[in-house]
Amino acid sequence: MQQQEKHTISSERELSEHSKYGLLIGFALFMGGIGFLFNTPQEIWEGNVTILTSPANLLTDYMALTSVGATLVNVSLMTLQSLWIVRMADAKINGPVIAGILTIAGFAFFGKNLFNSIPISIGAFAYAKVTHAPIHKSLLAALFGTALAPLVSELSFNLGIAQPYGILLGIAAGFISGFSIPPLANHFVTFTRGFSLYNVGFTCGIIGTVFISLIRNFGYGIENVNILASGYNRPFIIILSILFSVMLLLGLWLNRWTFHGLNRILRHSGQLSTDYLELGGLGATLINMGFLGFMALGYILLMGGEINGPVLGGIFTVIGFGAFGKNIKNVLPILIGVTLMGRINYHDSQSTLVLISALFGTTLAPLAGRYGTAAGILAGAMHLTLVMNIGYLHGGVNLYNNGFSGGLVAAILVPILEALHLHRTNQRALRGAVNPADEVEVDSGK
Template identity: 60%
Template sequence: MILNKIDYFVSFKPDSQKIKYGFFWSIVLTFGLLAFLFNTPQEILNGQIAILLSPSNLVTDYFAVSNVGATLFNSALLTAHAIVIVKLTKAQINGAIIASVLTVAAFSFFGKNLYNSMPIVLGAFAYAWVTRMPSEKSLLAALFGTALGPLVSEISFNLDLSLIQGVLYGYIAGFIAGFLIPPIANHVVDFTKGFSVYNVGFTCGIIGTLFISIIRSLGKEVEPVSILSSGNNLPFTVIFLVIYTMMLLIGLFLNSWSFKGYTELLKHTGQLSTDFLKTNGFNVTLINMALLGFISLGYVHLHGGELNGPVIGGILTVVGFGAFGKHIKNVIPILMGVTLMGYINDYDMSSTGVITAGLFGTTIAPIAGRYGPWIGMLAGAFHLSIVSNTDNLHGGINLYNNGFSGGFVAAIMIPLLVAFHYHKEKRKLLREGVDPAEEIECNN
């Protein structure tokens, strides 16, 4: 028995798939158990029914629609569902998959549920089947694509259709949307040049705008809503401080109780696709995720915000992408830029809209990673201005509205930054009087 335990620790590998699956299931277990600390089983059941029947478009806080326990249980259920999907595709867990699973967990606090997610997942995998691609090629589209879950719920429960018609049309629309996501997402990355890490968010914004345009042309109106809760700051501050402290300690333990390798991680710009598990290992990535969790939580408290469903979703999303492109060096300038623009325009900095614009706005963190903190702050400022006006395009049925807006920010800024950098280098070459052959090589 003792020898077996010694052999286990000798052969222990921090980057093993079992460790990563263990990390996922610990999230499910934590949220699932916490649910019953807040509410009774009957309250959770009633809350789940309310969540499943909610139109769920932006911004529908499940804390307000149901209760805290039901929302936590919904997140645990959707996270487990995502893990099972990953397992069925036999995909190797990498940074992108960690980001996708935690994003599912995050948006299960406001907008995603098992009912409205299923047809989108089926549609994405149907595309893989039709095109005879391995199912794992559509995995990220299936998980991230559940951002369009409100499309299914809105058609099912909010367009004055009979229940049978609503369910049928809702599932058909969700299936079609899921089918469209993989091919469009593959091309959208060229539009943003990988400087917005929520690539599927921009894709879903396009598809969502298409569907809402069709629905509006039929005389139906779909508008964003604002259903928010308050009063949960104390318990969730404690909960997340404990969770991120545990993540940090486990990361340090796996990394021989040191931050060795973290400086190397900070050197990455974060531009798609930057997989920190591949470049720096799970141990260092876990440390990065924990630090981002502390920063995100601190950002909310700095502005006096509420830890409601959308804000908690924002924090968890930042943490998830701590495995896939985001780190403290490229995230902080974006947060500062959003804050600066908010104060300049005299916004209510404690409002959920502004705080989530900061948290989710870190989708454009690679701009700060590539072009420095000042440009990153400028990008964050632009993002706050743009995100305030894009939700009307898709009627709130794209939960990744910041991913949609971030795509526009990247698409506008990157060509200008590239051109400026190119002409700056040209002027530098002219001043230095380099050899013509070297100038040709540089321009190529």
């Protein structure tokens, strides 16, 4: 069976590492190029200056803060920066790396920029240098750790600290955060047992809570904001549909116009760390990502929501993790659970907060993959309950607020579900047919 699976994966058309980099660079240039269809170069330049020098805590939609064009160029720049970091670490383009790059691209719509992300990445690589670890060991921390980017911007521009001391303090906080993430993330993955895909998000929630507590102790206050764009559904439906269609077609072409490998992806729970490129091949992974993209977009439109910065961040994160743990089978129960709880609690199902809780709540997809649809629905419902109340702890400086909440949900549910799962297994064993050989031995004993 294993030989047959290896043969199936090897039968797809292969892309070199250079070609994979080229595809991601093409994506970055595509997003940046589209920006100039919305705004003039002058507007884009001024908008990017505003993005670099503004607070960025949740929820700061750069499309509402500046312009669509400036935001798309920021997405392009952040994607290119991520690729440069991967190249510097001499790492291959695999599932976790694709997830990291597309997550950064998504959060470049609301919260991440070149200024507030670089100190964190430097801190993560500094940890590798100090501990004499290979630099690629800190790569995912350098990518996903930029969840704390708003901490840098808050200290730099929003607390009224005189310059240049505010900027220096923000950079220092970012560096310390980045330095702390690798060892803490390695430790906390045992807390969630890999059933929350945003493990670094949980880690950043802990670090962000510590920093915000210190800031509040010194008499400074940080309030969550709600700056959101509206009225851009039509153009982004077109843009996203083009991107997802390209993923599907490219995946099918690589797979020689078959769905080979997709079943292996769908059968896997998605528990960390599951690289779908190794499990099913690049072609099947791209097909899975394309399907997830259309599912996420369809969900937003079905709920009647607005496609704004945070929603786009959620969609890109979903498709990014389509290479690293999420598939159309284990994601759906989470979406259902969040939606049902939203209706029970009389939350507006069209609100951005509920929509992004559903999209980012798919961090718990491995729970549905491992324990079934009912467990996934329960996890989604619990996630919405927690995520609506947990942002105060870190003051919105952890962009992966859903990763923080998802980690807690996984830590609570997994031991219970595992105990029930073991109990059911034992019960099935007890109800199993008696071995005929045992019956003979008993009879002969009489």
